[in-house]
Amino acid sequence: MIKTTSIPRSKLPIFSKEEMDLIYNQGELSKFIDLPFDIANFEKQIEKKEKFFSHEQRLILANTLEENYKAVPRKKQALAQIKLLKEKNTYTVTTGHQLCLYGGPLYFFLKIIHTIRLSEVLKEHYPGYNFIPIFWMASEDHDSDEIKSLHLFGKTISWNHEQIGAVGRFDMRNMAEVKKQLLELFRAPKGSELDNYLNALEGKTYGDAFKRWVHHIFGDRGLLVLDADQKELKQQMIPILQKELLDNFSNGCIEKTNQALLKEKRTTQLYSRKINVFYTEKNKRDRIIENEKGIYSVGDKSLTKAELISLLNEHPNFFSPNVALRPIYQELILPNLCYTGGMAELKYWAQLKSAFKECKVPYPMIQLRSNLLWIDKNARKNFNQLGLKVDELFDSTETLQKKILSKSDMHPIDQGKILSTLDITEKTYQESIKNNPELMNWLGAELNKIRKQHKSIQHKIEKSKKNSFDGQLKKVAKLKENLFPNQKLQERTLNLLHFCNSDSPKNWIEQLYSVIDPLTKDFTILIEN
Numbered sequence: 001m002i003k004t005t006s007i008p009r010s011k012l013p014i015f016s017k018e019e020m021d022l023i024y025n026q027g028e029l030s031k032f033i034d035l036p037f038d039i040a041n042f043e044k045q046i047e048k049k050e051k052f053f054s055h056e057q058r059l060i061l062a063n064t065l066e067e068n069y070k071a072v073p074r075k076k077q078a079l080a081q082i083k084l085l086k087e088k089n090t091y092t093v094t095t096g097h098q099l100c101l102y103g104g105p106l107y108f109f110l111k112i113i114h115t116i117r118l119s120e121v122l123k124e125h126y127p128g129y130n131f132i133p134i135f136w137m138a139s140e141d142h143d144s145d146e147i148k149s150l151h152l153f154g155k156t157i158s159w160n161h162e163q164i165g166a167v168g169r170f171d172m173r174n175m176a177e178v179k180k181q182l183l184e185l186f187r188a189p190k191g192s193e194l195d196n197y198l199n200a201l202e203g204k205t206y207g208d209a210f211k212r213w214v215h216h217i218f219g220d221r222g223l224l225v226l227d228a229d230q231k232e233l234k235q236q237m238i239p240i241l242q243k244e245l246l247d248n249f250s251n252g253c254i255e256k257t258n259q260a261l262l263k264e265k266r267t268t269q270l271y272s273r274k275i276n277v278f279y280t281e282k283n284k285r286d287r288i289i290e291n292e293k294g295i296y297s298v299g300d301k302s303l304t305k306a307e308l309i310s311l312l313n314e315h316p317n318f319f320s321p322n323v324a325l326r327p328i329y330q331e332l333i334l335p336n337l338c339y340t341g342g343m344a345e346l347k348y349w350a351q352l353k354s355a356f357k358e359c360k361v362p363y364p365m366i367q368l369r370s371n372l373l374w375i376d377k378n379a380r381k382n383f384n385q386l387g388l389k390v391d392e393l394f395d396s397t398e399t400l401q402k403k404i405l406s407k408s409d410m411h412p413i414d415q416g417k418i419l420s421t422l423d424i425t426e427k428t429y430q431e432s433i434k435n436n437p438e439l440m441n442w443l444g445a446e447l448n449k450i451r452k453q454h455k456s457i458q459h460k461i462e463k464s465k466k467n468s469f470d471g472q473l474k475k476v477a478k479l480k481e482n483l484f485p486n487q488k489l490q491e492r493t494l495n496l497l498h499f500c501n502s503d504s505p506k507n508w509i510e511q512l513y514s515v516i517d518p519l520t521k522d523f524t525i526l527i528e529n
Contacts, residue, residue, distance in 0.1 A: 001529040004515050005390060005505045006522035009371070012394045015343075018266050022346045022519050023368055031260055031351040034363040037338065038126055039519060041365060045337045046091060046129065048362045052333045055088065057236070060394045061333060062086045064232045065224060067128045071208075072215055072350070081222050084130045087195045091129060091490025093118050094330065095340045095369070096136030099167050099177065099210045100147045101159055106491040106498075107342060107369065111514060112214070114370045118518035124491055131337075135214055136330055137227045139207040140278070142285040150178075155484060157181050161206075166320065167281035167428065168207030168229055175201065175209075182497070193504045209285055217509060226334075229280075229405070233333050238316050239402035240328060240359050241277060242309055245288065250276045250324050253354040261351070269347035276324040327352055329373075331361050338365040340518075370516045371523045373483060373490055374499060382479045386472065390525055397487075401473045418454060 009015055009023055021029060026036035035041045055193060062085045069075050069082065084090045097108050112135055119131040144167050149158045159178050160256075163170045177200045188194040188310040201215035203209035211225045228234075233415070242247055254272040261268055278285045279298045286299040288308075296303045303311065321329050327349060331337065339349065349366050355362040373393075375383070386404060395403075428438055433439040485493040501510055515524055 002511065003529055005503050005521065005527065007391050007394075007525065009521055011391060012523060014394055019343055022366075024387050026366075029350065030249050032257065032353055033366060034111075034353065035365050037365045037367040039121070040123060042126060042337055045362075046126075049091060049108050049335055049337060049357055050088070052362050056057065057333065058086050058088070058090075058335065060232060061183045061335075065226065068211070068227065068230075071203075072212055072219075074219060075215075077222060078215065078224060080218055081132050081224050085132060085261055088372075090132060090335065092123065092132045092134045092334050092336045093338045093340065094134040094136055094334060094336050094364075095140055096173070096330070097135060098141050098143070098147050099206060100155075101150045101448045102182075102198070102213075103496060104147060104150070106372070106494055109496050109509070110372055110491060110516070111220055111340060111369045111511050112223065113509070113516050114518050116218065117220070117513070117516050118338065118340065118367075121518055125313065133221070133223045134176065134334060134336070135218070135223055135225045137168065137207060137210060137214075139210075139224060139227045139229045139312055140166045140280065140285070140422075142166055142278075142523045144170070150182075150497075151493065152182075152185065152495055152497055155185070157185075163283060165285050166229065168210070168227060169207060169280075169283070170206040172203065172206060181486040186497075186500070193506060195499070197505045208308070217505070221513070228251050228329065228333065229317070229320070231315075234316040234329075236333055237321070237329050238313060240325070241312055241316070241321070242331070243318050244277055244313065244325065244361075245275060245308060246305065248274050249358050250355045253350060253358055254324060257280065257354055260262045266350075267282070267347065268351060269344055270323050270351055272324050272351075273322070276322045278320040278322055279318060280320045281318055285353065304414070324352070328356060328361055330361055331356070332359075333366055338367055340367050340369050342369055367518075370518070370520075371489070371491065371527075372512070373523065373525050375483065375527045379479055379482050380529070382475055386475060386479070390527075393479075393483060396479055400476045400480065404472050404476055418458075 011022060012099060015023065026033060029036075035045055062082050065085070066079070069078050072078065072516040075109045085092075094114055095111040097111060098104070100108060103109060112133075115135070119133040123129070126192070142165055144163070147167065148161065149156050149159075160174050161170055162173070179201075181192075182198055183195060186522055196215070201209045201213040207229070209228050211227060214223070214225045251272045251274050254270075256267045257270075273287070275288050275290060277288050279288050280286075282297060284299055291295040291297065294305055296305070296308045297307065298311075301504045327339070340346075341349070341509055346366050346368060353363055375390075375393075383390075387407060388400065388403075390401065392400065430440070480487075482511075483490055495507060496505060501513075511526070516528060517524075
């Protein structure tokens with residue numbers, strides 16, 4: 001049995017005031033975002049996108065996806081969704097992520113399920129339209145060190161691929177070893193559900209394999225997986241990439257926005273460069289840098305302005321937008337209405353509104369993905385025994401330990417009473433010698449010694465009491481490490497497989513799907529009875 005509860009994010013100590021605005025007060029952020037996320041605002045967003053997104057763009061997107069899905073198994077539902085994309089009353093809601101090893105932390109799965117659920121809720125509110133959930137694969141990312149490991153049951157399982165460049169273009173060398181280690185860890189036989197789950201990550205490139213794997217898990221829910229690292233799609237981006245290469249427009253827009261953010265005491269998330277474009281070819285993804293003479297360093301080449309633009313027009317697939325331009329690329333090629341992401345993503349989207357305006361591309365609504373904490377039987381038993389409430393679990397370990405001590409100590413030290421007594425004592429002595437300055441200096445030193453003695457006595461008593469409650473304090477620390485590994489949210493550390501000792505990945509996905517509400521502003525808690 002699983003009990004579901006929730007806590008308003010505003011009541012938790014893990015979100016800053018700035019982050020609260022992105023969750024609760026988007027209407028006050030009109031300088032930095034466009035329409036606030038609200039189910040009632042989707043009709044306005046549809047009107048904006050309808051004027052921008054042409055039938056030709058729909059056909060390019062649909063035809064590209066149809067070609068991509070030819071080699072994907074169990075694709076009937078996907079092909080039906082792709083067909084809908086050709087219709088003018090069809091729109092998308094999107095999330096995206098790096099190509100982590102088997103999804104990486106749990107929030108990868110939460111983002112996708114949230115986006116699927118949002119598309120379903122939108123259909124209920126606007127039955128005259130179709131809403132397709134899209135997973136945007138960040139296949140052009142080259143930070144492979146960040147995504148090559150999986151942390152499971154205290155072990156680190158790594159993919160030793162020995163490759164560089166865009167991760168989606170990696171070949172699958174040594175991936176069989178990762179699968180073998182995982183099967184041995186779970187003692188899962190061949191042909192089992194877990195075996196099928198792991199083997200779905202199969203293809204010529206890691207991009208192909210990751211697409212098949214995500215489709216294996218979520219394809220039946222109508223999710224389409226898009227790898228935008230394709231010439232057919234990037235051709236639409238040529239005018240914007242040319243504008244960036246020649247005018248460096250995005251950096252100027254972002255810098256002005258950053259100044260406005262800092263003026264309002266808000267933080268900046270992404271670091272913008274003069275040119276926010278990479279050059280990708282074979283196993284390389286290099287920054288494009290212009291020198292003082294107007295010559296461009298492109299990988300190991302040096303190109304004039306004319307040569308660079310000629311290369312862009314002939315091979316747009318050799319050019320890759322970085323994090324500053326990727327959202328614009330996304331909104332250019334998709335009939336998208338809303339992007340669902342983590343807090344860091346929302347913060348960098350809030351730096352991009354003026355860049356969108358410069359490109360005349362509609363800025364979408366943005367929404368924080370669902371948050372979730374899973375409390376297993378042992379954790380539930382422990383926090384009940386400690387007399388803690390669910391919302392208290394988000395406090396720091398030190399704060400919780402102090403609460404436990406205050407509850408367990410039947411004879412706590414009344415610090416207020418001690419300080420009051422010391423104050424009265426000092427004033428009495430000082431009054432008695434106020435006309436004797438020589439004694440006053442001596443008295444001050446003596447009274448300071450007395451205060452230090454009291455602190456020493458208090459420290460020794462508290463240390464003794466802590467030792468007597470040592471078992472409870474250790475239980476608090478263990479509970480916190482279980483629910484917040486390395487002092488981070490559980491969803492940011494543990495992979496879905498961590499929870500699959502007692503149940504299958506499929507059942508876990510079903511459980512998450514059943515509890516995620518894409519319109520709530522609460523933090524969801526699952527408690528195992």
